[in-house]
Amino acid sequence: MRKVFVAICFAALLGSARSQNFVGVQWQVVEPTENFRTSTNTGFGVKVRYLHFMSRQLAISGTAGHVQFDSRTSAQPFNDYKVVIIPVHLGATFLLSKGVVSPHIGIDLGMDYLRVRGVPAGSLLPIFVDRSELKFGFSPEIGVGIHIAGPVGILLTGSYNVTYTPGVPSRYFGFGAGLAVGY
DSSP: OHHHHHHHHHHHHHHSSTTTTTEEEEEEEEEHHHHTTTTTTOEEEEEEEEEEEESSSEEEEEEEEEEEBSSSSOOOOTTTTEEEEEEEEEEEEEESOOEEEEEEEEEEEEEEEEEEESSSOOOOOOOOOEEEEEEEEEEEEEEEEEETTTTTEEEEEEEEEEEESSSOOOEEEEEEEEEOOOO
16 A cells, blocks of 8 residues: 555656646654544654646645554553544645745645554453544645745645544644655
8 A cells, every 4th residue: 555655656746847736745743632632642644745726826735644643651452552544635725925935825625544453542441443434534734835946845834634533523733844846
C-alpha cells in the first residue's frame, strides 16, 4: 500500500510542472485534542495535496494522508493500541496573495478511514480489538507557500481535523512541512 501511495505521489509531482497545477507532499506532527487526547499520544503522518487553480487565487483541492497515533501509556497489555486515520478529502483553497510568500486558507471535506488495533483505553479486560470504519471528516486549514526556485517551493500548514467517530469525534491539530511542485 505504501509503495502505491509513493508511486502516485511521485507521478503527481512529475505532472505538476504546469503553472495551473500544484502538488505538495508534507510530513506532519499531529496533536490530539479533547477526549481523543486522553487515550493517544502525539502522532505523525504524511499528507499529499493536489491543487487545480480555477482562477489566480481560487483552487479546488484533493488531499490524501496517513496519520498514526499510539496509546498514551505503554503498560502491557492494557492500552497497547494504535489508531490509524487515512483521510481522503476534496475541498477549496483560497490564496490570500500570490507571490514569493503566498498565505492561504482552505477547507476539505471527505471520508476518513479509521482503524483501531489493540486493547482500547478504559478496557477492564485485555481484549484485543481490530476495528475499521469509514467516517465523514473535515479539515479547515491555514498555511503559507514559500517559493524557492523554478516550480519548487516549501509548504507550511496548520489544520484542525475532525473525524466523526461513534460517541465523541476524534479531533486533532495537524502541523505540516514539506515541498511543493508547480508553484
